[in-house]
Amino acid sequence: MRLAVAYSTGDPAGRGAAQALARLLSAKPAHCPMAVECFRHEDLAIAGFKAEAVKLEILDATPDPQAEAVIVLSKHRAESGRKSLTVHHPGNPTSDNSLGGRPRELAVAYPALAKALLISLARVSRETGLAETHEVTLEATHHGPTSQSKPVVFAELGSTEEDWRNPRGWETLALAVETALDMLPRIKRGCTPAAGFGGTHYVPKHTKLQLESSYCIGHAIPRYAFDRGTTAEVLRDAVLKSYPGRAEVALVEKKSLKSPQRRMVEKAVEAAGARVEYI
Numbered sequence: 001m002r003l004a005v006a007y008s009t010g011d012p013a014g015r016g017a018a019q020a021l022a023r024l025l026s027a028k029p030a031h032c033p034m035a036v037e038c039f040r041h042e043d044l045a046i047a048g049f050k051a052e053a054v055k056l057e058i059l060d061a062t063p064d065p066q067a068e069a070v071i072v073l074s075k076h077r078a079e080s081g082r083k084s085l086t087v088h089h090p091g092n093p094t095s096d097n098s099l100g101g102r103p104r105e106l107a108v109a110y111p112a113l114a115k116a117l118l119i120s121l122a123r124v125s126r127e128t129g130l131a132e133t134h135e136v137t138l139e140a141t142h143h144g145p146t147s148q149s150k151p152v153v154f155a156e157l158g159s160t161e162e163d164w165r166n167p168r169g170w171e172t173l174a175l176a177v178e179t180a181l182d183m184l185p186r187i188k189r190g191c192t193p194a195a196g197f198g199g200t201h202y203v204p205k206h207t208k209l210q211l212e213s214s215y216c217i218g219h220a221i222p223r224y225a226f227d228r229g230t231t232a233e234v235l236r237d238a239v240l241k242s243y244p245g246r247a248e249v250a251l252v253e254k255k256s257l258k259s260p261q262r263r264m265v266e267k268a269v270e271a272a273g274a275r276v277e278y279i
């Protein structure tokens with residue numbers, strides 16, 4: 001298993017967490033293509049780039065072309081100022097690509113890695129004390145980059161400038177990544193890959209399942225994406241664009257979707273070769 005970590009050097013949360021991870025692992029300075037700074041520990045490359053995290057459409061080539069997947073460490077922004085530690089996959093379920101990526105294109109999800117990161121954030125935040133102030137949650141699929149052939153998972157610290165510059169937040173993200181890497185082989189063996197449909201942006205029902213059940217959830221397409229014109233092709237991709245293979249189950253929050261929207265999911269999921277389970 002070979003993974004890489006990427007971040008934007010202009011992002012205080014992403015860079016702070018990445019440098020904390022490099023210190024934690026005693027990683028050494030190294031060269032990575034196109035990177036401003038790079039560290040390596042065994043097979044793990046940790047690299048910072050000038051581009052914003054949502055515009056890192058270079059992750060197939062760098063920091064490690066041989067990496068199985070890339071974890072992007074990033075700040076999380078919320079108008080509410082909600083303090084959070086979040087995990088999600090990139091992708092644009094609608095025509096809105098104002099935050100990078102292509103319209104109606106989803107990146108490749110890695111459900112087992114997302115599960116390992118979320119469980120690790122929940123555990124580590126209790127140990128560091130950040131759980132007292134920050135909510136650990138999945139987010140719906142959103143923003144770029146979307147065009148990589150390898151899976152990309154975001155782990156984020158939010159949601160204000162004060163949070164982004166909090167060393168305890170950096171430490172929490174770093175420790176969670178280290179824990180997730182150790183946990184991933186066991187998670188991969190024991191979970192059922194799934195995709196989520198419905199719910200709000202922070203998908204609380206899917207978050208609970210990710211933390212407490214044997215499902216590992218990749219893409220999560222929220223209710224508002226249906227209201228804003230997501231397509232059957234995007235819904236199929238939410239099942240199919242999953243590593244190492246398609247999602248087996250579509251976990252649909254029944255009450256949050258209208259009847260025509262549920263039928264749309266059912267048809268798309270069936271066409272993708274998965275089954276529907278209502279939650």
